[in-house]
Amino acid sequence: MRLEILPVLGIGHVTEGDDLAALIATAAPWLRDGDVLVVTSKIVSKAEGRLVDVPADGPDRLAARDEVLAGETARVVASRGATRIVQTHHGFVMASAGIDASNVDKTRLVLLPEDPDASARALRAALRERYDLDVAVIVSDTMGRPWRNGLTDVALGVAGMPAIRDHRGEIDPYGNELHLTQMAVVDELAGAGELIKGKCDQVPVAVIRGYLGATRDDDTGARALVRDASLDLFSLGTAEAHAAGLRAAATLADGPGPAPADPAAVDRAIAAVAEVVAPGTVFTHVTDQEVRAGLVATVPGWPAEATGLVLGAPPAPVDPADLVRFGADLQRLRTALAAEGVPSALLSPPPGSTACAALAV
Amino acid sequence: MRLEILPVLGIGHVTEGDDLAALIATAAPWLRDGDVLVVTSKIVSKAEGRLVDVPADGPDRLAARDEVLAGETARVVASRGATRIVQTHHGFVMASAGIDASNVDKTRLVLLPEDPDASARALRAALRERYDLDVAVIVSDTMGRPWRNGLTDVALGVAGMPAIRDHRGEIDPYGNELHLTQMAVVDELAGAGELIKGKCDQVPVAVIRGYLGATRDDDTGARALVRDASLDLFSLGTAEAHAAGLRAAATLADGPGPAPADPAAVDRAIAAVAEVVAPGTVFTHVTDQEVRAGLVATVPGWPAEATGLVLGAPPAPVDPADLVRFGADLQRLRTALAAEGVPSALLSPPPGSTACAALAV
Numbered sequence: 001m002r003l004e005i006l007p008v009l010g011i012g013h014v015t016e017g018d019d020l021a022a023l024i025a026t027a028a029p030w031l032r033d034g035d036v037l038v039v040t041s042k043i044v045s046k047a048e049g050r051l052v053d054v055p056a057d058g059p060d061r062l063a064a065r066d067e068v069l070a071g072e073t074a075r076v077v078a079s080r081g082a083t084r085i086v087q088t089h090h091g092f093v094m095a096s097a098g099i100d101a102s103n104v105d106k107t108r109l110v111l112l113p114e115d116p117d118a119s120a121r122a123l124r125a126a127l128r129e130r131y132d133l134d135v136a137v138i139v140s141d142t143m144g145r146p147w148r149n150g151l152t153d154v155a156l157g158v159a160g161m162p163a164i165r166d167h168r169g170e171i172d173p174y175g176n177e178l179h180l181t182q183m184a185v186v187d188e189l190a191g192a193g194e195l196i197k198g199k200c201d202q203v204p205v206a207v208i209r210g211y212l213g214a215t216r217d218d219d220t221g222a223r224a225l226v227r228d229a230s231l232d233l234f235s236l237g238t239a240e241a242h243a244a245g246l247r248a249a250a251t252l253a254d255g256p257g258p259a260p261a262d263p264a265a266v267d268r269a270i271a272a273v274a275e276v277v278a279p280g281t282v283f284t285h286v287t288d289q290e291v292r293a294g295l296v297a298t299v300p301g302w303p304a305e306a307t308g309l310v311l312g313a314p315p316a317p318v319d320p321a322d323l324v325r326f327g328a329d330l331q332r333l334r335t336a337l338a339a340e341g342v343p344s345a346l347l348s349p350p351p352g353s354t355a356c357a358a359l360a361v
Numbered sequence: 362m363r364l365e366i367l368p369v370l371g372i373g374h375v376t377e378g379d380d381l382a383a384l385i386a387t388a389a390p391w392l393r394d395g396d397v398l399v400v401t402s403k404i405v406s407k408a409e410g411r412l413v414d415v416p417a418d419g420p421d422r423l424a425a426r427d428e429v430l431a432g433e434t435a436r437v438v439a440s441r442g443a444t445r446i447v448q449t450h451h452g453f454v455m456a457s458a459g460i461d462a463s464n465v466d467k468t469r470l471v472l473l474p475e476d477p478d479a480s481a482r483a484l485r486a487a488l489r490e491r492y493d494l495d496v497a498v499i500v501s502d503t504m505g506r507p508w509r510n511g512l513t514d515v516a517l518g519v520a521g522m523p524a525i526r527d528h529r530g531e532i533d534p535y536g537n538e539l540h541l542t543q544m545a546v547v548d549e550l551a552g553a554g555e556l557i558k559g560k561c562d563q564v565p566v567a568v569i570r571g572y573l574g575a576t577r578d579d580d581t582g583a584r585a586l587v588r589d590a591s592l593d594l595f596s597l598g599t600a601e602a603h604a605a606g607l608r609a610a611a612t613l614a615d616g617p618g619p620a621p622a623d624p625a626a627v628d629r630a631i632a633a634v635a636e637v638v639a640p641g642t643v644f645t646h647v648t649d650q651e652v653r654a655g656l657v658a659t660v661p662g663w664p665a666e667a668t669g670l671v672l673g674a675p676p677a678p679v680d681p682a683d684l685v686r687f688g689a690d691l692q693r694l695r696t697a698l699a700a701e702g703v704p705s706a707l708l709s710p711p712p713g714s715t716a717c718a719a720l721a722v
Contacts, residue, residue: 245606
């Protein structure tokens with residue numbers, strides 16, 4: 001077994017309405033059944049007319065580009081300076097939604113194909129029907145990634161083979177069952193194709209020959225590679241998630257949780273704010289058991305049905321400004337509790353008991 | 362130009378102290394100058410003795426594994442359930458620090474090579490000195506990534522070629538200068554090698570033949586692929602960054618910023634908490650200009666040197682519990698201001714003015 005990666009030379013400039021199947025079949029009469037075609041998304045976009053006119057330069061160009069980007073964006077994932085990492089309507093997370101200004105006239109921007117899986121299926125079908133070729137097609141693009149410098153080519157669309165090769169359940173030679181080894185082979189194939197395509201030299205198609213598993217009818221598509229944001233540990237940029245935490249703190253909802261709070265978590269939260277609250281202010285965690293045992297008798301009137309309480313008081317003597325500061329410190333504690341996953345509520349004090357406050361947790 | 366990807370068959374089990382150069386040169390007498398060897402990190406680790414003994418199963422195994430993981434971890438990036446995404450001492454961000462229990466006895470774990478670039482350099486040097494072969498060497502491993510399902514093989518170490526191919530400054534056929542096109546070619550080569558290696562079939566080395574740019578002396582290594590966390594928009598998991606935001610809110614430092622706050626940002630913060638503060642509590646942004654113009658004369662005694670103020674008061678009549686709640690609401694507003702990037706400080710009210718409070722922003 002061996003693989004070959006071959007360039008398809010001589011395709012030239014592609015424009016709207018071009019017949020990609022004809023261009024490729026003519027440029028590569030040596031194509032065979034079982035080959036995997038890695039097709040740069042840009043020529044797919046151009047053939048499909050996914051271009052927009054923009055001014056060649058100046059602030060008008062930037063404004064037009066921002067508008068195009070907004071149209072291609074399902075949600076913003078992260079931004080810093082002029083960089084925008086967004087999730088596209090396809091579900092891909094990419095800088096600038098994959099909008100590209102290279103290898104195109106200065107007055108145009110190239111958008112990603114509207115449905116790259118459909119583009120791949122259409123090209124595969126055309127090559128099969130009109131040229132009697134049974135090939136797999138990958139529509140590829142260049143992406144960055146977190147944590148590692150440098151870009152790689154990955155698959156936006158695929159037809160004629162599954163996006164993922166699943167090794168789960170296989171047994172290694174030592175008798176261990178393999179876990180977590182679903183390989184994104186179409187991304188590796190797309191990257192392999194890039195090695196021969198280059199960026200400027202008009203080789204928009206590479207052919208990978210000898211890959212087993214290609215050319216079955218599999219319509220799952222590259223869509224199978226899109227991880228749902230709810231399952232992703234990095235669904236938001238770090239700065240954006242940090243700011244969301246601050247916003248959550250600002251609008252913290254009232255209400256203790258349905259279950260008694262973990263005492264260790266409450267203690268950690270109290271410790272976390274100990275240095276920043278007004279000198280002399282002390283918070284004490286009173287557990288459910290202590291409430292039932294009557295240990296909170298010094299503060300008559302607090303609701304005994306609470307699953308737990310944190311009691312606190314500003315240092316005496318208390319004047320109105322101290323009460324304002326004390327309230328701010330209570331809110332700090334509520335936020336520290338939230339960071340530990342412990343919901344809380346500021347309780348209204350019983351009549352006549354004003355220098356002391358309680359959080360239900 | 363074309364590339365070939367060839368498997369190196371017959372290497373068999375590798376154990377500590379094995380001479381990888383001899384194993385590879387013997388198994389692949391057909392190697393040539395200019396070839397790129399993609400070597401699975403696991404056999405490098407095994408040859409280098411990067412194995413630890415652990416119980417074959419049970420809670421002792423889990424405890425031992427956790428201890429090994431802690432030793433390999435520079436920092437935890439994200440966790441959910443049993444999943445730990447960590448940054449290793451090399452700088453790589455990987456699940457479980459790349460510790461692997463597959464393709465090894467059940468009583469051992471395989472750690473990553475201690476210095477994969479050095480491993481690659483040593484193997485390249487041995488093949489050159491003892492077998493007169495001038496090849497590039499990539500030490501590869503399998504990694505997951507955010508946003509996309511499936512794993513791919515990438516480079517942990519490299520010798521004999523640069524990790525990145527830099528297209529910046531090249532001009533495309535339309536006259537556009539290429540930006541942002543530093544391609545992580547060693548990752549693409551590692552992924553290409555995986556396509557032929559498989560997971561269970563004892564093909565730990567692939568050879569890529571025909572890649573231009575290989576086999577120069579370049580000692581930059583795969584270290585060049587590690588992005589510094591301070592430059593990374595995803596340096597922490599979303600949940601971790603969100604919790605860090607909550608903790609930051611709990612311990613918010615006092616102090617207005619050095620520059621006047623953006624009035625729009627202050628207005629957004631006030632709007633963000635409007636729904637959650639006590640009914641009747643109103644916050645008003647008083648700008649520097651208004652302070653200088655004497656418009657805050659209704660609150661005599663507030664420091665006029667502040668760059669800006671947010672004034673607020675609890676609804677009358679005011680009792681002590683209202684002041685505590687008002688303090689909590691002020692802290693909510695401070696947090697909302699922080700989410701907008703606006704630092705603030707709770708000001709001590711002037712003597713005699715107790716029902717009103719101010720934040721300096």
